[in-house]
Amino acid sequence: MFKLKNISFTYDATQAPSLADINLTITPGDFVALMGPNGSGKSTLFKILTGLLKPQTGTYYFEDKVVNSTDRCQNHLHQRIGFVFQNSDVQLFNDTVFEELAFGPKQQGLVSDAVNQRVTDILTLLGIEALAQRVPYQLSGGEQKLVALGSVLTMNPAVIILDEPYNGLSMAYQTKLTQLLQSLNAAGKTILVASHNFQQIAELANRVVVFNAQHQLVLDTALSALTAPQEADLRQL
Numbered sequence: 001m002f003k004l005k006n007i008s009f010t011y012d013a014t015q016a017p018s019l020a021d022i023n024l025t026i027t028p029g030d031f032v033a034l035m036g037p038n039g040s041g042k043s044t045l046f047k048i049l050t051g052l053l054k055p056q057t058g059t060y061y062f063e064d065k066v067v068n069s070t071d072r073c074q075n076h077l078h079q080r081i082g083f084v085f086q087n088s089d090v091q092l093f094n095d096t097v098f099e100e101l102a103f104g105p106k107q108q109g110l111v112s113d114a115v116n117q118r119v120t121d122i123l124t125l126l127g128i129e130a131l132a133q134r135v136p137y138q139l140s141g142g143e144q145k146l147v148a149l150g151s152v153l154t155m156n157p158a159v160i161i162l163d164e165p166y167n168g169l170s171m172a173y174q175t176k177l178t179q180l181l182q183s184l185n186a187a188g189k190t191i192l193v194a195s196h197n198f199q200q201i202a203e204l205a206n207r208v209v210v211f212n213a214q215h216q217l218v219l220d221t222a223l224s225a226l227t228a229p230q231e232a233d234l235r236q237l
């Protein structure tokens, strides 16, 4: 599904790369956790995968095609990949939560009844029906995170990428999110999650990819194959 070959990315030519020579393959149905210290490059990788940033070197393949900057290619990424940002407020721009969740399916060309049904289903699934007519930017951080997730789910993407999705969520919603992501993965969705919380990761993912402070990918393994010292290191992140 995703294949990265020797990808490097630098925000500023005067600085060291934020991602250094990354090779990574992700297959459909994978549930991958990205871990690593602050600033190691996890969000940068997500922005490359979603087409928001273009790597200076290396090749990025999505569904066996080289990703380039053409509108067609970018639209394809946008249709197939849903991205819940670390700061959800940056991705909410509609006047109501209902409109926020309706925006994606409308763009996909769904008729009005189908859009309304999808939005209602996702509001119910997330337990946020009471927020439907609220203004997104006036919501709490946790509420905004749920709305951002909802706006991704209404598009029914094949891949769901979540950057630190548990931040700001109450315990009840953390549990709900874990169950939801498990059921989405069981239904065939490919899921990538960045988190610093090994405990949460261990309940979810089947694979862990780890970056170091030098922005290199230093470990890529099944969670079940982690050694005790590796697990102890991940619990410190």
Ligand SMILES: Nc1ncnc2c1ncn2[C@@H]1O[C@H](COP(=O)(O)OP(=O)(O)OP(=O)(O)O)[C@@H](O)[C@H]1O
Binding pocket: 011, 012, 018, 036, 037, 038, 039, 040, 041, 042, 043, 044, 045
């Ligand atoms: N817009 C930007 N301009 C310049 N440098 C940036 C920018 N965004 C990120 N960086 C730098 O790129 C590196 C990787 O940052 P990134 O946000 O990808 O890390 P991260 O692993 O997601 O961190 P965290 O766990 O803190 O969220 C860091 O050194 C960061 O300072």
